[in-house]
Amino acid sequence: MADYIPHTEAEVSEMLDFLGMSSLEDLFAHIPAALKLSQGLDIPAGVTEPDASVLFNGYAARNDAAGLLCFAGAGAYDHEVPPVVRALGSRSEFVTAYTPYQPEVAQGVLQAVFEFQTLVSRISGLPIPNASLYDAATGMVEALNMAAGTTGRSKMIISSGIHPHWRQTAQTFARGTGHEIVEVPLVNGITDWSQVDCGNAAAIVVGYPNYFGVLEDISVARSLADQHGALLILGADPIGAGLLKTAGQWGADIFIGEGQPFGTALSFGGPYLGLFACTEDLIRRLPGRIVGETVDTEGRRAFVTTLRAREQDIRREKATSNICSNQTLMAVTAAIQLGWLGTEGLREVAAACVRGAHFLYEQLLEVPGVTPVSDAAFFREFAVRLPISAEQAIVEMAKRGFLAGVSVQQLCGETDPSVEGDLSKVLLLTVTERRTRDEIENFVSALREVVSL
Amino acid sequence: MKNFAAPGGKASSIPLVGREVEPTLFEMSVPGRTSFQLRTTGVPKTDLTELIPSEHLSSQVVPIAEVSERDLVAHFTRLSHRQFSVDLGMYPLGSCTMKYNPKFCDAVAAMTGLNGVHPAAPASLTQGWIELLWTLEQRLVAITGMAGATLQPAAGAAGELTGLLLIRAYHESRGEKRTRILIPDSAHGTNPASVTLGGYEVTTVPSNDRGLVDLAVLKESLGPDVAGIMLTNPNTVGLFEEEIQEIAAAVHDCGGLLYYDGANLNAIVGVMRPGDMGFDVVHMNLHKTFATPHGGGGPGAGPVAVSERLVPFLPGPRPTRNADGTFGWVAAPASIGRVHGWHGNALVLARALAYITVHGSEGLRRVAQHAVLNANWLRVRMSKFLPAAYDRVCMHECTLTATGIKSKFGVKGLDIAKGLLEEGFHSPTVYFPLIVDEALMFEPTETESVQTLEALALAVERLVIRAETDADSLHAAPRTTPVSRVDEARAARSLKATADAS
Secondary structure (H helix, E strand, O other): OOOOOOOOHHHHHHHHHHOOOOOHHHHHOOOOHHHEOOOOOOOOEOOOHHHHHHHHHHHHHOOHHHHOEEOOOOOOOOOOOOHHHHHHHOOHHHHOOOOOOOHHHEHHHHHHHHHHHHHHHHHHOOOEEOOOEOOHHHHHHHHHHHHHHHHOOOEEEEEOOOOHHHHHHHHHHHHHHOOEEEEEOEEOOEEOHHHOOOOOEEEEEEEEOOOOOEOOOHHHHHHHHHHHOOEEEEEEOHHHHHOEOOOOOOOOOEEEEEOOOOOOOOHHHOOOOEEEEEOHHHHHHOOOOOEEEEEEOOOOEEEEEOOHHHOHHHHHHHOOOOOOOOOHHHHHHHHHHHHHHHHHHHHHHHHHHHHHHHHHHHHHOOOOOOEEOOOOOEOOEEEEEOOOOHHHHHHHHHHOOEEOOEEHHHHHOOOOOOOOOOOOOEEEEEOOOOOOHHHHHHHHHHHHHHHOO | OOOOOOOOOOOOOOOOOOOOOOOOOOOOOOOOOOOOOOOOOOOOOOOHHHHOOOOOEOOOOOOOOOOOHHHHHHHHHHHHOOEOOOOOOOOOEOOOOOOOOOHHHHHHHOOHHHHOOOOOOOHHHOHHHHHHHHHHHHHHHHHHOOOEEEOOOOOHHHHHHHHHHHHHHHHHHOOOOOOEEEEEOOOOOHHHHHHHHOOOEEEEEOEOOOOOEOHHHHHHHOOOOEEEEEEOOOOOOOOOOOOHHHHHHHHHHOOOEEEEEEOOHHHOOOOEOHHHHOOOEEEEOOOOOOOOOOOOOOOOOOOEEEOHHHHHHOOOOEEEEOOOOOEEEEOOOOOOOOOOOOOOOHHHHHHHHHHHHHHHHHHHHHHHHHHHHHHHHHHHHHHOOOOEOOOOOOOOOEEEEOHHHHHHHOOOHHHHHHHHHHOOOOOOEEOOOOOOOOEEEEOOOOOOOHHHHHHHHHHHHHHHHHHHHOHHHHHOOOOOOOOOOEOHHHHHHOOOOOOOOO
């Protein structure tokens, strides 16, 4: 057993003396005896750090996926995180701080978040960012709540090109809010708006690119939103900001995105980073924290969390959201990563992803039995139908050193409006700036072998 | 009393040099300067206009920043020097449990075998992770006295909402429509905000003059339309709800469920279990009780453990151990669905399991005992110059009140809190809970030594003396911090949330 308690036995005795008590149990004497454990908890006895590290090395060693060359994406991408970003992002002043309730001693986190917000605003093309949300899936739920509050409506029109897990998360939280969620099917990888009734909709939600990587014409969704008085929520890949039009340029009211590509390791899915920005009109319904610039009593520039009257600790049951702790450390890390990438680096990363993904796509279509799910233009991710099950292909490719992609059936379940027909053979692939031509060519050779097994 | 006065325990090094404003990353930018380095891929440099249709390509470049690696390091290092942290000094922020974060747990999270794993990789390739999560679930169930758990909620508030949706699913499965959730007036603001999002109405239950739930009033508030009650125990003034068994019986008798807000679990971990008190749903803040670092405002993690009757509704997929000893995922039969994009804040979960593994049952018990010892020692030690709001044994935190010095000297609780920053300590929580006038809530945690507690007490005593002799200087405090008091009204009035806003 180990712990991090500094008290010596003599000190504990002296402290108890001071309280007029004779044992630590006396501190709990006022509590009904029936509530106190007579025996210890049913968990193993404590061990020292070196002993525990053996256990955790074991867990780490049993994750074969960690050593594979990654061609999997679906919202979690294997981007370069350089030593400088890891060093700065793990500074204990950032890591071991609390929420900046006392701005006089929290300017470090506050200014870093202000810089993060500036970058989110630029990447989204929208003026009002927040200080982060948990992840993109819960970020979309916040956006839906914002749309409901703004329009007084509860019908949510969500393209099935939105990541399946985001849609599933929205369905869960709709149990409480009562939102009606309508999922719109894809045809050839593109949202088919023709059959959907957008009347009385609070929001229209579309992905850019969608989760298959397809670049849809967002002006169609914008027109629908205008026609029906709904808000347009764009779920965008933030790496797209290196090349593509921003949410603001497409006329979106709300931008949501997964910020993991900015400096956060794959991390088995968390902690990640929910990116959020909106138009000026929506500011009073902004979920979560926002940092603003101001001055101190001596006129120096200072930063502070602001517009606090929206938040749960003040507004309680009338708050715009219940969020309190968010993902500040990931936001600070994103600011550091973007500072390292810079204007040119973000463009280069986006370009390398696009080129790598298209290079892989062209070669994969040469493999017998591999066909595209959509022939529409894509960004850095695409789906193909294999002659064998995607799950089987992933297992076989792992033996050859590759994480071959993500099985769409694993993301969606048996059926989903995003795919016409059987989805068990649909594999979603991506290429980041970390994959070389040799790796891509070796990948294709291996897959050629696997599909002909 | 033994004199524990000794040097140390407080921050004494900020700011290092002067109080100049640090420029923003954007002000430091020089066009053309770069620091990034990427792999040489050898992939053909096809013209992007051949790959992406022109209507999607932006004609404008999104400006980020243009700085050298050296400037990047200097900038963020300087920012870090303008930030209080647990590693720097005592952080007695009530209801936040800012204990020391063991470096061992960070080392676990830094293992590439854990942080290099893609979340969609199949179970056969992620056996270690699933086993880790499954093991943590077992530990949390044992610690809380519950039957099952979900690790997905990313923070305490997310856990609250998840718990409320579980309560809703339970009642609906029985064909019952219940509309109200009871909450004491001392509750954290996240409770009522979560209740609204859970589709329920809030009924506030007043506290009695002992700072506890008024059982008689509670019973009057109960009825067939009550879905449940959310309680924090010990409550937000740091006192144990001694009548919890009677409360539980009354709520259960009317068909309601009991929700345990685990914000204050540090007071009882290893000593008591919420399940034994009658609770049906428990959320834990792993960034409090289990010492995962709070990151300046997250990431946290808010797993939810539940009693047997709620297990069928748990979010999923959940980690499971198969009959052959391998690990996999399974969805509960009547699952409410997913509450996170993936499996929760996995690296935070790994840190928490590391913490639990080192402590074991006896270590966790010692955590609660010493947290409560420290809070009571501090309460009595400081009561000589700053009275406790409730003069009785507290749990892991003590609520003091500055009402007296406010009426005598015009010095508010906020002034004391700001003055403490000059003394090298983080402020306590001020003006919470709302039921105590001029509340100052101190939570020392178990990882602070008695020498540090004494240093804090001496600092507060100096401030109380200053309130009488030099109130103006306290109104103007802090003067030695990187910035002095900030104009919060101006920040809200003319919002400037980005460097680009005018």
